[in-house]
Amino acid sequence: MDDLVEVxxxxxxxxxxxxxxxxxxxxxxxxxxxxxxxxxxxxxxxRGVVVDMSELEFIDSSGVSMLFSLxxxxxxxxxxxxxxxxxxxxxxxxxxxxxxDKAAPVHADVxxxxxxxx
Amino acid sequence: MRAxxxxxxxxxxxxxxxxLFATGAALGLLTVAVPHMSEVNDLALxxxxxxxxxxxxxxxxxxxxxxxxxxxxxxxxxxxxxxLANYYAGPTTLYPVLYMWAALYAFYFFxxxxxxxxxxxxxxxxxxxLAVQDPESAVVxxxxxxxxxxxxxxLISRMLRFISGLxxxxxxxxxxxxxxxxxxxxxxxxxxxAFITLxxxxxxxxxxxxAQRLFGWGxxxxxxxxxxxxxxxPEFGDRHDERRNALIASxxxxxxxxxxxxxxxxxxxxxxxxxxxxxxxIQGEVFVSxxxxxxxxxxxxxxxxxxxxxxxxxxAEAERVAELVAGLQALVDAALAHRTxxxxxxxxxxxxxxxxxxxxxxxxxxxxxEQLSVGSSAPGDITGGDEFANxxxxxxxxxxxxxDPRTERxxxxxxxxxxxxEVTGVLVACATPPREFGGEDLTLLRLAAERVGxxxxxxxxxEREHRIAETLQRSLLPDRLPxxxxxxxxxRYLPAASExxxxxDWYDVLPIGGGAVGLVMGDVAGKGLAGASMVGRLRxxxxxxxxxxxxxxxxxxxxxRLLWTEAEANPMATMLYVIVDPAANAVRWxxxxxxxxxxxxxxxxxxxxxxxxxxxxxxxxxxYEEASARMDPGSTLLLYTDGLVERPGENIDDGMGxxxxxxxxxxxxxxxxxxxxLATLVPAGGAxxxxxxxxxxxxxxxxxxxxxxxxxxxxxxxxxxxxxxxLGHAGAGEIEIAEITTACGEAATNAxxxxxxxxxxxxxxxxxxxxGEVEIAVRDHGSWRxxxxxxHGRGLxxxxxxxxxxxxxxxxxxxxxxxxxxxxxxxxxxxxxPG
Numbered sequence: 001m002d003d004l005v006e007v008x009x010x011x012x013x014x015x016x017x018x019x020x021x022x023x024x025x026x027x028x029x030x031x032x033x034x035x036x037x038x039x040x041x042x043x044x045x046x047r048g049v050v051v052d053m054s055e056l057e058f059i060d061s062s063g064v065s066m067l068f069s070l071x072x073x074x075x076x077x078x079x080x081x082x083x084x085x086x087x088x089x090x091x092x093x094x095x096x097x098x099x100x101d102k103a104a105p106v107h108a109d110v111x112x113x114x115x116x117x118x
Numbered sequence: 119m120r121a122x123x124x125x126x127x128x129x130x131x132x133x134x135x136x137x138l139f140a141t142g143a144a145l146g147l148l149t150v151a152v153p154h155m156s157e158v159n160d161l162a163l164x165x166x167x168x169x170x171x172x173x174x175x176x177x178x179x180x181x182x183x184x185x186x187x188x189x190x191x192x193x194x195x196x197x198x199x200x201x202l203a204n205y206y207a208g209p210t211t212l213y214p215v216l217y218m219w220a221a222l223y224a225f226y227f228f229x230x231x232x233x234x235x236x237x238x239x240x241x242x243x244x245x246x247x248l249a250v251q252d253p254e255s256a257v258v259x260x261x262x263x264x265x266x267x268x269x270x271x272x273l274i275s276r277m278l279r280f281i282s283g284l285x286x287x288x289x290x291x292x293x294x295x296x297x298x299x300x301x302x303x304x305x306x307x308x309x310x311x312a313f314i315t316l317x318x319x320x321x322x323x324x325x326x327x328x329a330q331r332l333f334g335w336g337x338x339x340x341x342x343x344x345x346x347x348x349x350x351x352p353e354f355g356d357r358h359d360e361r362r363n364a365l366i367a368s369x370x371x372x373x374x375x376x377x378x379x380x381x382x383x384x385x386x387x388x389x390x391x392x393x394x395x396x397x398x399x400i401q402g403e404v405f406v407s408x409x410x411x412x413x414x415x416x417x418x419x420x421x422x423x424x425x426x427x428x429x430x431x432x433x434a435e436a437e438r439v440a441e442l443v444a445g446l447q448a449l450v451d452a453a454l455a456h457r458t459x460x461x462x463x464x465x466x467x468x469x470x471x472x473x474x475x476x477x478x479x480x481x482x483x484x485x486x487x488e489q490l491s492v493g494s495s496a497p498g499d500i501t502g503g504d505e506f507a508n509x510x511x512x513x514x515x516x517x518x519x520x521x522d523p524r525t526e527r528x529x530x531x532x533x534x535x536x537x538x539x540e541v542t543g544v545l546v547a548c549a550t551p552p553r554e555f556g557g558e559d560l561t562l563l564r565l566a567a568e569r570v571g572x573x574x575x576x577x578x579x580x581e582r583e584h585r586i587a588e589t590l591q592r593s594l595l596p597d598r599l600p601x602x603x604x605x606x607x608x609x610r611y612l613p614a615a616s617e618x619x620x621x622x623d624w625y626d627v628l629p630i631g632g633g634a635v636g637l638v639m640g641d642v643a644g645k646g647l648a649g650a651s652m653v654g655r656l657r658x659x660x661x662x663x664x665x666x667x668x669x670x671x672x673x674x675x676x677x678x679r680l681l682w683t684e685a686e687a688n689p690m691a692t693m694l695y696v697i698v699d700p701a702a703n704a705v706r707w708x709x710x711x712x713x714x715x716x717x718x719x720x721x722x723x724x725x726x727x728x729x730x731x732x733x734x735x736x737x738x739x740x741x742y743e744e745a746s747a748r749m750d751p752g753s754t755l756l757l758y759t760d761g762l763v764e765r766p767g768e769n770i771d772d773g774m775g776x777x778x779x780x781x782x783x784x785x786x787x788x789x790x791x792x793x794x795x796l797a798t799l800v801p802a803g804g805a806x807x808x809x810x811x812x813x814x815x816x817x818x819x820x821x822x823x824x825x826x827x828x829x830x831x832x833x834x835x836x837x838x839x840x841x842x843x844x845l846g847h848a849g850a851g852e853i854e855i856a857e858i859t860t861a862c863g864e865a866a867t868n869a870x871x872x873x874x875x876x877x878x879x880x881x882x883x884x885x886x887x888x889x890g891e892v893e894i895a896v897r898d899h900g901s902w903r904x905x906x907x908x909x910h911g912r913g914l915x916x917x918x919x920x921x922x923x924x925x926x927x928x929x930x931x932x933x934x935x936x937x938x939x940x941x942x943x944x945x946x947x948x949x950x951x952p953g
């Protein structure tokens with residue numbers, strides 16, 4: 001099992017939002033590189049970035065740390081970070097425990113997250 | 119008078135006496151019927167006549183079994199009847215004449231003494247009759263009645279006997295003459311040699327059947343023509359006449375000459391003939407008669423005999439060689455029976471060494487550029503052998519070396535191995551004095567080389583293709599099976615031992631998401647390179663279809679479509695596609711004409727017979743369906759190709775039975791199971807077909823477990839998989855599984871970070887279930903750090919939030935984090951599937 005976590009980047013032309021869709025499991029083995037990939041994919045012209053974790057099966061504290069630092073980096077560029085994690089899923093539960101919503105808003109689906117940025 | 123030899127056999131006597139009695143009876147009846155004197159007692163006479171008739175009939179019927187003394191008794195009885203007739207007919211009767219008949223009979227058929235005995239009985243019985251009937255004129259009548267038959271009987275019967283003897287001898291002689299003539303003709307006609315008689319002018323006068331066979335001319339055609347015109351080739355005509363005239367002119371009346379000359383058949387063909395000709399003088403006329411034989415065969419045999427004689431000097435040597443050749447034949451056969459080139463060469467040099475009584479024997483094999491290299495040696499390489507072998511290969515001649523050229527013997531002998539004009543190798547043997555090789559050894563090796571050269575060439579071609587196919591085949595099989603959490607997988611591939619039979623079997627193991635794993639076992643009908651390349655296409659197609667997320671039946675249907683649309687002839691394949699879902703403890707499969715997979719539960723094998731359909735590439739749109747079965751932890755699934763269960767001459771059901779029996783006694787561990795099955799089911803010399811084996815064990819989930827992992831980030835995912843499975847088995851629900859796994863992941867991440875950059879460190883994860891509570895301990899060998907950089911204690915927070923209790927026990931040799939949580943039962947126990 002090569003890459004535990006996969007990142008798909010979508011540059012939305014119309015609204016200047018970058019959507020990064022994560023699938024698989026996000027732990028310490030892939031956290032740093034994933035954060036780097038997302039950060040690199042966001043041009044300074046973009047208005048915001050949405051990290052879609054609705055299909056991510058697992059996240060641990062390393063993944064959470066990556067999200068926190070991503071939130072800082074994005075914020076420092078005056079861009080917005082939104083994450084998508086539907087309720088009842090393991091990822092949402094972890095984000096809830098670590099109170100991630102204090103760093104960035106958590107949405108139930110991509111459309112509402114994008115709509116908030118726009 | 120001297121006693122005559124017995125002339126008649128009993129049958130003749132019986133027949134005659136039967137006639138005699140019948141005639142006498144008829145005469146008696148006749149005398150009663152015609153007018154006669156009244157004193158005659160008619161009734162008595164009729165009764166006597168009927169009695170005589172009855173006796174006649176009895177004798178006639180039993181004539182084949184009758185003996186001499188029976189005849190005597192009957193004749194005596196006849197005398198009594200005649201005497202009674204005389205008595206009842208009265209004194210004037212003429213019946214005494216009947217005594218004459220008895221007398222004639224007795225004298226004709228019996229010895230004189232016996233005949234006289236009968237006459238004596240006649241005399242006495244008639245004397246009695248007369249004494250009773252007519253005492254006055256008794257003597258005269260007696261003398262007349264007895265004397266006349268006696269004299270006449272004697273004379274007539276003896277004369278008859280003489281005449282009949284004379285006639286018999288005459289006819290016998292005539293018979294013998296006839297037979298003799300026929301025999302002579304037959305002898306001449308059945309004689310294997312032609313017999314021809316010519317008159318003095320050379321005209322054919324006799325011509326037997328053999329002559330007809332030999333020359334093609336019938337007797338009717340030949341007789342009357344000259345021999346010269348008929349069967350003598352024109353150029354020998356004058357010579358023929360000269361020879362005949364010389365024979366006729368010779369002094370000796372019985373001159374005989376033998377000569378060999380060419381003759382001509384009717385169809386114009388010629389043959390060497392041998393003639394034995396004699397001059398014959400028959401009543402003043404001179405003939406020439408002779409036997410002619412076809413000498414072709416005789417001349418050939420003679421030539422052969424001469425050839426044999428010429429070879430007689432070499433014969434003693436040849437016999438020794440013959441013995442060696444027989445041995446060599448056996449050795450070559452033994453060598454050729456080997457399936458592999460190496461085995462063949464090894465056997466060959468060993469045998470050659472033995473048969474030639476050589477110190478060592480070596481086979482050199484030529485590569486494509488005719489460079490020689492040692493193929494096999496027994497017991498070791500030969501000093502100077504390489505150079506010698508090269509010379510032999512260059513000259514392409516069998517040769518001897520290291521000897522005295524005058525003796526034509528030597529300590530080295532070598533022959534080239536040739537196939538289709540190419541030198542495929544050189545066979546060399548060496549000996550130390552006094553043993554030297556000679557011509558017979560050379561002959562022997564040459565014989566061996568003739569048979570072996572081509573076989574080696576073939577074996578090399580096969581081996582090459584075998585090797586290519588095997589390499590290709592192996593490249594298509596997974597070289598490393600994926601590590602699957604909670605599952606233990608092992609596979610074996612054993613290429614066919616013989617020639618180009620390799621290829622066609624394939625297996626694959628592919629994780630298909632959700633913790634499920636796809637197992638593939640297939641067998642393509644083609645062998646060799648074609649089979650292996652077909653395997654390549656099927657394998658990549660299957661991986662693509664499976665990863666696209668199609669269910670098993672659709673995947674197999676698509677593969678069938680692929681094969682059906684192949685342009686190649688007969689692209690048929692059997693295949694088994696099995697999906698193992700360890701989280702659900704279930705297995706689903708689709709079977710396209712493949713031997714049924716074997717499920718081993720609690721050591722007891724069961725063939726999963728369901729969902730069997732036709733092989734791939736047979737029908738355009740066959741129906742493939744999935745069947746499913748439970749696969750409990752601890753169960754093992756075995757997939758195989760028919761090479762494992764099929765042996766020539768054996769029923770496949772027997773093979774399956776064998777397999778089941780071997781599985782029962784085999785260990786559970788997949789690797790050990792594979793090894794055991796190969797060791798017990800594949801014949802010692804290798805399988806005749808490819809054998810592929812794939813086993814997967816759904817590892818049992820115990821109440822307690824301990825597992826060790828390398829202290830590196832890559833260990834986390836397998837650890838979580840293992841944990842999820844165990845938790846599922848322990849009765850945790852979906853959310854519980856996710857949360858406990860997350861907590862343990864944090865502990866493990868800590869352990870990995872504690873190890874730092876130290877290589878080869880490991881951490882240990884153990885779990886136990888007591889009642890409704892699980893406890894998981896993560897133990898490392900480093901020192902505990904409260905916080906990771908940038909972590910802000912989130913790992914510990916997560917653990918504490920997600921678990922009931924979290925205990926960190928730092929120790930001198932490491933840290934143990936113990937996590938406990940009571941299970942609330944928010945999901946099914948074993949079948950619960952982690953999210």
